[in-house]
Amino acid sequence: MTLRYSTDIVIFGGGVAGLWLLNRLRQAGYNALLLESETLGGGQTLASQGIIHGGLKYALGGVLTGASQAIAEMPARWRAALRGEGDLDLSAVKTLSDHYYMWSNAGLRSRFKTFLGSKSLRGRIDAVPPAEYPAFFKAATVAGNLYRLPDFVVDTPSLLATLSVPVAQQLLHYDAPSLEFTRSAEGSIQQADFTAAGQQVAITARQFILTAGEGNKSLLEKCGLGSVQTQLRPLKMVHLTQPNMPEVYVHCIGDDFSMKPALTVTTHPQDDGSATWYLGGQLAEAGVEQSDAEVIADAKKQLASLFPWLDVNAAQWGCFLINRAEIAYDDNNRPDDAAMLVNHNVISAWPTKLTLAPVLADKILSHLQSADVVPGIHDPSIGELTQQLSAPVMGQPRWGSSS
Numbered sequence: 001m002t003l004r005y006s007t008d009i010v011i012f013g014g015g016v017a018g019l020w021l022l023n024r025l026r027q028a029g030y031n032a033l034l035l036e037s038e039t040l041g042g043g044q045t046l047a048s049q050g051i052i053h054g055g056l057k058y059a060l061g062g063v064l065t066g067a068s069q070a071i072a073e074m075p076a077r078w079r080a081a082l083r084g085e086g087d088l089d090l091s092a093v094k095t096l097s098d099h100y101y102m103w104s105n106a107g108l109r110s111r112f113k114t115f116l117g118s119k120s121l122r123g124r125i126d127a128v129p130p131a132e133y134p135a136f137f138k139a140a141t142v143a144g145n146l147y148r149l150p151d152f153v154v155d156t157p158s159l160l161a162t163l164s165v166p167v168a169q170q171l172l173h174y175d176a177p178s179l180e181f182t183r184s185a186e187g188s189i190q191q192a193d194f195t196a197a198g199q200q201v202a203i204t205a206r207q208f209i210l211t212a213g214e215g216n217k218s219l220l221e222k223c224g225l226g227s228v229q230t231q232l233r234p235l236k237m238v239h240l241t242q243p244n245m246p247e248v249y250v251h252c253i254g255d256d257f258s259m260k261p262a263l264t265v266t267t268h269p270q271d272d273g274s275a276t277w278y279l280g281g282q283l284a285e286a287g288v289e290q291s292d293a294e295v296i297a298d299a300k301k302q303l304a305s306l307f308p309w310l311d312v313n314a315a316q317w318g319c320f321l322i323n324r325a326e327i328a329y330d331d332n333n334r335p336d337d338a339a340m341l342v343n344h345n346v347i348s349a350w351p352t353k354l355t356l357a358p359v360l361a362d363k364i365l366s367h368l369q370s371a372d373v374v375p376g377i378h379d380p381s382i383g384e385l386t387q388q389l390s391a392p393v394m395g396q397p398r399w400g401s402s403s
Contacts, residue, residue: 001199001200002199002200002201002202003199003200003201003202003384003385003388003389004201004202004203004204004381005033005201005202005203005204005379005381005382005385006203006204006205006377006379007031007032007033007203007204007205007377007379008025008030008031008032008205008206008207008373008375008376008377009025009030009031009032009033009205009206009207009208009209010032010033010034010035010192010203010205010207010208010209011025011032011033011034011035011209011210011211012034012035012036012208012209012210012211012212012215012219013034013036013210013211013212013213013215013216014034014035014036014039014040014041014171014392015040015041015042015043015044015045015211015212015213016041016045016156016159016160016163016351016354016357017211017213017349017350017351017357017360017361018034018036018209018211018212019034019040019041019160019163019164019167020088020163020357020358020360020361021209021211021349021357021360021361021364022034022167022170023088023163023166023167024087024088024361024365025365026166026167026170027087027088028365028375029375030368030375031375031377031378031379032170033170033171033172033203033205034167034170034171034172035172035173035174035192035194036171036172036173036174036392037173037174037175037176037179037215037392038176038392038395039392039393039394039395039396040160040164040171040392040393040394040395041156041157041160041394041395042395042396043212043213043214043215043322043395044213044214044322044323044324044325044354045156045159045160045354045395046156046157046160046395046396046397046398047237047320047322047397047398048156048353048354049153049264049266049278049280050096050153050154050155050156050159050266050354051100051151051152051153051249051264051266051354051355052074052075052078052151052152052153052154052354052355053071053074053075053151053353053355054071054072054074054075054149054150054151055071055072055074071353071355071356074355074356074358074359075150075151075152075355076150077358078090078152078154078355078358079152081358082095082154086358087358087361088163090159090162090163092158092161092162092165093154093155093158093159093162094154094155094158095152095153095154095155096153096154096155096247096249096266096267096268096269097152097153097247097249097266097267098152099148099149099151099152099249100148100149100151100152100153100249100250100251101128101134101137101146101147101148101149101249101250101251102125102146102147102149102250102251102252102253102261103137103144103145103146103147103250103251103252103253103306104144104145104147104252104253105142105143105144105253105255105306106142106143106144106145107255125147125148125149125150126147126148127145127146127147127148128146128147128148130146133146134247134248135246136246136247136248136307139309140307140309141308141309142308149251153249153266155268156354156397157394157396157397160394160395161394164394168391169382169386170382170386171391171392172196172385172386172389172390172391172392173196173197173389173390173391173392173393174194174195174196174201174389175194175195175196176215176218178193178194178195179192179193179194179219179222180192180193180194180222181193181208181222181223181224183223183224186344187224187343187344188344188345188346189205189208189223189344189345189346190204191203191204192205192208196389196390197388197389197390199388199389201385201389205377206345206373206376206377207345207346207347207368207373208223208345208346208347209346209347209348209349209364210223210346210347210348210349211349211350211351211360213325213350214232214323214325215325216230216325216348216350217230217325219348220346220348223343223346225343225346225348228327228341228343228348229327229328230325230326230327230328231325231326231327231328232323232324232325232326233323233324233326233334234288234321234322234323234324235280235284235285235287235288235321235322235323235324236284236287236288236290236292236295236319236320236321236322237278237279237280237284237287237319237320237321237322237399238278238279238283238284238287238295238296238299238317238318238319239276239277239278239279239317239318239319239399240276240277240279240299240312240315240316240317240318241270241274241275241276241277241315241316241399242274242275242312242314242315242316243273243274243275243314244274244275245267245274245275245276245277245315246267246275246310247267247275248265248266248267248277249265249266249267250264250265251263251264251281252264252265252281252302252306254282260281260282260285261281261282262281262282262283262302262306263279263280263281263282263283263299263302263303263306264279264280264281264284265277265278265279266278266280268397268399276399278399279299283295283298283299283302286298287319288321292319295319296317296318296319299317300312300317318399320398320399322398325350326339326350326352327339327341327348327350335350335352336352337352337356337359338350338351338352338356338357338359338360338363339352340360340363340364340367342367347364347367349363349364
């Protein structure tokens, strides 16, 4: 027996982009479902550092780039949601740090880049007086400058859980290899067929939206849209865990000619009382070309140079590779903003970075309105569908393994 269901919209991919969009669609009156073949947030969302960017690291060259313009308003918008006053009520989300910092050493090039970056932003960047340094930087044994940014850090597992609660009945797990699409003569998708919890399922919808990150490529191929070009930008993220690790949330600006943070640090408390430092920035980009041992050795060297007063001799170290999935442009440039592409009734979408999930939802809702796709389909059999099928489980951060 095949379970059949009709709805306005089906979303594929249960990371922050899909969950944020599903909530917004439900608020707008659409009947929508989200299908996830693995775990909620288990790809790029939980591999992110949880930083809600305000754009500084994209303006270190002194020029306000497209990336920094698109992202500049995001901290204020997310803070409104965290107060329960924004597009969504995120008041239950845990904030790891209400501020993000930038640390530059005393080198001339480092200080110059910091100055240019701060002058390029719309938001105010505050130089922190030494008397107001967080405890970790008050213990510094090397000269440097600390700046307070409009950025802040959210706990991504808490974010995923909060986004999932209002739409729990619209989340379904499915078997990815079984998925097939039925297309009309003009190319629109009419129906998605798949197996879930041992059941055959057929869902018809007016719109299909792909927010599956790296999984968008295979979904596009199954939709007959394999010509859509996507790209992957890999990172090798490093993590270290030990008891009594200080809480640090900082971009470290290097003293070379690179216009990217040499090291980006976030701190993630663990249930056993220890804490994990999660390391990104140029370290993670360069680490793709290194072995695990080499990138960890590089991380140890950088931490010793930047923070010589920090003792990590008891730390357990690890690293892993994560792909950032994006739309590919003909000029091979990275997308500055959240991106979407429309092919008939299929929308393939990439938030580009965690902080731009609200912008992606704006763009998709605007498109639906301009395309005159209004809420309309109501199928009362949703209860039967959700009772017989299972919901996707919550993903877990990948840090914690030692090396």
